[in-house]
Amino acid sequence: MLILGIETSCDDTGAALYDAQRGLLAHRLHSQVELHRAYGGVVPELAARDHVHKLLPLVQVILDEAGATPGQVDGVAYTAGPGLTGALLVGASLGRALAWAWQVPAAGIHHMEAHLLAPMLESPAPAFPFLALLVSGGHTLLADVAGVGRYTVLGESLDDAVGEAFDKTAKILGLSYPGGPEIARVARSGVPRRFRFPRPMTDRPGLDFSFSGLKTHTLNTARAHDLDDAQTVADIAHAFQEAAVDTLTIKCRRALEATGHTRLVVAGGVGANTRLRERLAEMSAGVGADLFYPRPEFCTDNGAMVAYAGCVRLQAGEQVDTGFDVYPRWRLSDLPPVA
Ligand code: KG4
Ligand code: ZN
Numbered sequence: 470m471l472i473l474g475i476e477t478s479c480d481d482t483g484a485a486l487y488d489a490q491r492g493l494l495a496h497r498l499h500s501q502v503e504l505h506r507a508y509g510g511v512v513p514e515l516a517a518r519d520h521v522h523k524l525l526p527l528v529q530v531i532l533d534e535a536g537a538t539p540g541q542v543d544g545v546a547y548t549a550g551p552g553l554t555g556a557l558l559v560g561a562s563l564g565r566a567l568a569w570a571w572q573v574p575a576a577g578i579h580h581m582e583a584h585l586l587a588p589m590l591e592s593p594a595p596a597f598p599f600l601a602l603l604v605s606g607g608h609t610l611l612a613d614v615a616g617v618g619r620y621t622v623l624g625e626s627l628d629d630a631v632g633e634a635f636d637k638t639a640k641i642l643g644l645s646y647p648g649g650p651e652i653a654r655v656a657r658s659g660v661p662r663r664f665r666f667p668r669p670m671t672d673r674p675g676l677d678f679s680f681s682g683l684k685t686h687t688l689n690t691a692r693a694h695d696l697d698d699a700q701t702v703a704d705i706a707h708a709f710q711e712a713a714v715d716t717l718t719i720k721c722r723r724a725l726e727a728t729g730h731t732r733l734v735v736a737g738g739v740g741a742n743t744r745l746r747e748r749l750a751e752m753s754a755g756v757g758a759d760l761f762y763p764r765p766e767f768c769t770d771n772g773a774m775v776a777y778a779g780c781v782r783l784q785a786g787e788q789v790d791t792g793f794d795v796y797p798r799w800r801l802s803d804l805p806p807v808a
Contacts, residue, residue: 470488470489470490470543470544470780470783470784471486471487471488471489471494471537471541471542471543471544472486472487472488472489472542472543472544472545472546472776472777472779472780472783473485473486473528473531473542473544473545473546473564473567473776474486474487474546474547474578474772474773474774474775474776474777474778474779475524475528475545475546475547475548475560475563475564475772475775476547476548476560476580476583476770476771476772476774476775477520477524477547477548477552477556477557477559477560478548478550478551478552478553478556478557478560478580478770479511479516479552479553479556479606479607479770480500480501480502480504480505480511480516480556480770481498481499481500481501481769481770481771482498482499482501482519482520482523482524482527483496483497483498483499483527483770483771483772483773483775484496484497484524484527484528484530484531484772485497485531485771485772485773485775485776486531486532486535486537486542486776487590487773487776487777487779487780488780489780489784492590493590493773493776493777494531494534494535494537495530495531495532495534495535495537496531496771496772496773496776497527497530497531497534497772498766498770498771498772499523499527501515501516501519502646502647504516504519505646506645506646508646509640509646510636510640510646511553513553513554513555513556514555516553516555516556517553517555517556517558517559520556520559520560521559524559524560524563525563528563528567531772539567539570539571540571542571542573543573543783544568544573544574544575544576544779544780544783545564545565545567545568545571545573545574545575545576545779546564546575546576546577546578546775546776546778546779546780546782546783547560547561547563547564547565547575547576547577547578547775547779548560548577548578548579548580548583548775549561549577549578549579549794549795549796549799550577550579550580550795550796550797550798550799551579551580551581551607551608551796551797551798551799552580552607552795552797553797554795554797557795557796557797558793558795561577561793561794561795562793564577564793565791565793569791574783575791576779576782576783576787577793577794577795577796578775578778578779578782579778579799579801579804580770580775581603581605581608581610581737581801582617582618582620582778582801582804583774583775583777583778584603584605584736584737584774585601585603585612585614585620585734585736585801586617586774586777586778586781587736587763587767587768587771587773587774587777588734588736588761588762588763589777590763590767590773590774590777591761591762591763591764591767593761594761595732595734595759595761596732597614597615597616598613598614598615598616598730598732599614599730599732599733599734599761600612600613600614600623600721600724600725600728600730600732600733600734601614601620601733601734601735601736602717602720602721602733602734602735602736602740602749603736603737604630604631604632604717604735604736604737604738604739604740604745605630605632605737605738605739606630606632606633606636606647606649606738607630607632607633608625608626608630608737609625609626609630609631609632609678609680609717610622610623610624610625610626610801611623611624611625611676611720611721611724612801613728613730614734616806616807617778617781617782617785617806617807618782618804618805618806618807619806619807620801620802620804621802622800622801622802623676623724623727623728624675624676624677624678624720624724625677625678626677626678626679626680627677627678627679628679628680628681629679629680629681629684630680631678631680631713631717631739632649632737632738632739633680634680634681634683634684634709634713635648635649635652635709635710635713635739636648636649637684638652638684638687638706638709639651639652639706641684641687641688641691642655642687642691642696642702642705642706643696643702644702644706649738649739649741649742650741652706652709652710653710653742653743653744655702655703655706655707656703656706656707656709656710656744657703658700658703659703659704659705659706659707659708660700660703660704660707661707661711663704663707663708664690664704664705664707664708665708665712666683666686666687666690666708666709666711666712667682667683667686667712668712668715668716668719669682669683669716670716671715671716671719671720676720676723676724676727678716678717678720680713680716683709683712683713683716687705687709690705690708691705710742710744711744714742714744714745714748715748717745717748717749718745718748718749718752721733721749721752722752722756725753725756725758726756730758731757731758731759732758732759732761733749733753733758733759733760733761734761734762735749735760735761735762736762736763736768737768738768738769738770739768740762740763740768741765741768741769746762781807782807785807785808787805787807
């Protein structure tokens with residue numbers, strides 16, 4: 470079964486071809502970073518318009534790269550939410566149109582499910598059940614994953630997502646968009662322990678997160694110091710990253726202990742963070758758990774994860790309708806299980 474996957478939920482246009490037997494055949498990404506940089510963040514209307522320009526040519530490129538013809542495609546999967554409405558509608562409209570023209574089924578995929586299943590594209594892939602830490606620009610959550618579509622959310626952010634906190638901190642420090650990779654880069658030359666930032670909600674039981682207080686703490690520290698001094702900027706970025714990473718690590722350890730899971734899957738854009746990977750590796754080794762990640766380029770948004778999720782759902786014979794609704798807000802736990 471050959472599936473075309475389309476991702477347009479935010480500021481990346483992604484397309485990929487995944488085959489149930491042969492694996493990933495082709496994948497391409499067009500990043501809108503340059504388009505949005507001047508505005509310091511994603512401008513939804515510009516994002517949607519750019520997807521319109523880039524998506525169809527990208528689909529042609531991956532078909533050519535895979536040496537495939539439209540007649541060989543057995544189904545189309547596109548991100549149906551959560552995300553920016555206008556951006557999602559571009560992928561949904563084109564995905565539905567292609568499926569209709571090619572006379573194959575289409576599936577609207579949950580963006581966070583696609584992130585969560587991205588490690589399945591790697592070898593070794595994690596076996597079910599596992600604990601998943603999903604860390605992106607829009608979400609921070611811990612889920613108990615019994616199988617595809619069988620998700621119990623154990624904890625999530627009560628306010629900002631951790632990726633959003635990275636992005637806002639970068640803005641406070643005068644670093645460019647997107648903030649996560651910039652904070653990570655600058656933090657490398659930070660002096661450890663010059664500043665110590667709070668580890669929110671780690672002093673009480675539970676698996677929920679809150680990152681807005683950490684952001685405010687960063688803002689207050691930044692206001693009290695000279696940001697023209699590059700060393701100070703690096704030291705604040707370092708302290709922020711340590712606090713965010715430590716908080717995530719503490720909660721993952723707690724969730725592993727509470728559930729008894731021996732596999733931890735980390736996915737979403739912040740999963741590309743090297744310091745987070747180091748800390749989670751130490752923690753997992755300490756508690757005897759195996760750690761799984763997608764390769765860094767599949768941590769951030771991409772078409773491959775959508776093609777994979779679509780392949781699993783379409784292969785299971787999921788009933789698909791012909792509407793192209795999108796769901797800007799959509800809970801992971803509302804998804805139907807795959808048998
Ligand atoms: O999963 P993703 O590409 O898009 C969403 O679904 O939101 O995640 C994007 C987020 C952004 O907040 C970005 O700053 C963050 O992931 N990010 C990182 C790194 N790379 C991307 N955060 C920290 N360190 C990184 N290396
Ligand atoms: Zn994402």
